[in-house]
Amino acid sequence: MNRRSFAQSLGSAVALSALATSSVGTESPTGTPGRIMAIAAHPGDGLFTMGAALVQQIQRGGSGALLSLTLGERGAPKEIPVHHYGEMQRTATEKATHLIGADALFLTYPDAEIPFNEESSLAVCDSIREYKPDVVITHWNGSWHKDHQNCHLVVRDAVFYAGLETLTRNRPSHAVSRVFYAENWEDANNFVPDTYLDIEAVYEKWLQACDFYPMWRGQTGFFRYNDYYSALSIMRGCLSGFKHAAALMSDPAQRVRRPQSL
Numbered sequence: 056m057n058r059r060s061f062a063q064s065l066g067s068a069v070a071l072s073a074l075a076t077s078s079v080g081t082e083s084p085t086g087t088p089g090r091i092m093a094i095a096a097h098p099g100d101g102l103f104t105m106g107a108a109l110v111q112q113i114q115r116g117g118s119g120a121l122l123s124l125t126l127g128e129r130g131a132p133k134e135i136p137v138h139h140y141g142e143m144q145r146t147a148t149e150k151a152t153h154l155i156g157a158d159a160l161f162l163t164y165p166d167a168e169i170p171f172n173e174e175s176s177l178a179v180c181d182s183i184r185e186y187k188p189d190v191v192i193t194h195w196n197g198s199w200h201k202d203h204q205n206c207h208l209v210v211r212d213a214v215f216y217a218g219l220e221t222l223t224r225n226r227p228s229h230a231v232s233r234v235f236y237a238e239n240w241e242d243a244n245n246f247v248p249d250t251y252l253d254i255e256a257v258y259e260k261w262l263q264a265c266d267f268y269p270m271w272r273g274q275t276g277f278f279r280y281n282d283y284y285s286a287l288s289i290m291r292g293c294l295s296g297f298k299h300a301a302a303l304m305s306d307p308a309q310r311v312r313r314p315q316s317l
């Protein structure tokens with residue numbers, strides 16, 4: 056099957072060698088790869104589900120940041136105190152983001168208690184206004200996890216607030232060009248990918264970054280994150296004609312096209 060046939064089999068989905076292409080409108084005004092901000096409920100979500108896109112953008116000359124709303128400290132195994140595990144998560148995130156060349160940003164909400172309210176939406180709005188991303192990647196809302204659901208809602212409002220010129224904050228408004236949702240085993244309900252990103256060139260570095268987290272290797276729970284996400288990238292690669300791919304879902308508001316002709 057050739058690439059055209061792949062595209063036909065994927066319906067309206069697009070297969071991309073990078074997010075920073077004009078076909079999805081994520082190129083910066085100067086024509087260079089822009090800035091991506093991944094916003095995750097927990098650091099592991101950020102690296103495992105959004106990290107490959109971050110590495111890809113950075114490798115192409117753009118820049119990336121991971122904003123974690125919590126440290127994911129309540130995922131601690133019995134033998135490790137929750138506070139200590141939170142610091143382990145922070146250290147792992149700093150090492151992982153350093154390896155891939157991204158910035159690590161944190162808010163301080165307690166794990167399992169991310170609020171969806173004006174305060175949290177404005178806090179994320181302020182981070183967006185400070186970092187000025189062209190693209191934001193976050194959780195899809197089809198999740199059983201309360202933190203993931205609230206992160207999705209918080210980011211939705213934060214992107215709106217960030218671009219609202221008449222909302223006065225410490226920093227001027229910033230309009231995010233595109234919002235994508237990452238594929239996450241906990242957010243799988245009604246997740247329908249429409250964008251397949253070729254991550255082959257950054258696959259090994261992405262795995263190295265994920266490996267800083269004990270949970271990646273199944274050391275803190277039952278779930279085999281490494282097997283799941285590495286296999287998922289192969290499966291998504293099979294569907295898109297790449298060796299390894301990250302599948303993303305566009306925000307429904309971005310799917311409207313306005314061509315002058317077909």
Ligand SMILES: [Zn+2]
Nearest residue numbers: 096097100203
């Ligand atoms: Zn999570």
